[in-house]
Amino acid sequence: MEEAPEEPLQSRDSWRDHQTWITTQDILREKLITDDSFSWKLSSEGEPGYKKGEELRYVGGVDISFSKDDPSKACGTLVVLDFHTLQVLYQDFSFVTLQVPYVPGFLAFREAPVLQQLLEKMKRSDNPFYPQLLMVDGNGILHPRGFGLACHIGVEANLPTIGIGKNLHHVDGLTHSTVRKLLGAEENSSKEYINLVGCSGRIWGVAMRSTQGSIKPIFISIGHMISLQTAIMIVQKTCKFRVPEPIRQADIRSRDYIRKLEMNGKVT
């Protein structure tokens, strides 16, 4: 007669968190700026009356890598590159234990805190290399509620951001096969990128062949305070390989950092 089915306590809690997260995203999204809203210029050449120091120079990149032994141990990384030379001017790491799980659509609640802390540390110390623009390993508005990790960090740090996805997050009917079809289409064969138009007609970003002849695209979407057109241009100018340098350097150095820790047995 003991028929009371085991109350799924954990699912009740995670449902509550889930709703809180959605509310948070909806509130923060009201502050999102989706066009160019920065003081620097892209091409200072020939611009009448531009002031030196106003052009884009410091481009940041953030990424997180994980321990292979303990998936909750992670290394958040922030790098800043010179926009023109693509040389790394600054790097910083934060080794942390993450308590929040990865849930598709809620990546920011897992990864944003560490990355924001790295930005904050740089700003507090008035570091001259503080980024004028940040590229994020994860999507911007290409997200179920139009507010991915890049938007989240952009709004909370009040910084222009661009979202870079290495895989497509299925949104508004966009699928892997949709993109394959579009990129493979004859009329698009010469284009470097194609708009990601969902069933609703909304443009969520672009799929870009960042390297000549590369099959696997990257997915660019706006984060905060930047237009898609400008974002595309900047990504193109920072791509030596498939992934733009700020993201790639953050990724490489982040893995390197965590690998060295594991070598010294500091993780396990």
Added chain:
DNA sequence: GCGACAG
């Protein structure tokens, strides 16, 4: 109903 689903 089942599966898909950034990192």
Added chain:
DNA sequence: ATCTTGTCGC
């Protein structure tokens, strides 16, 4: 995200 070597080609 992470587990993983060599290998084919410019």
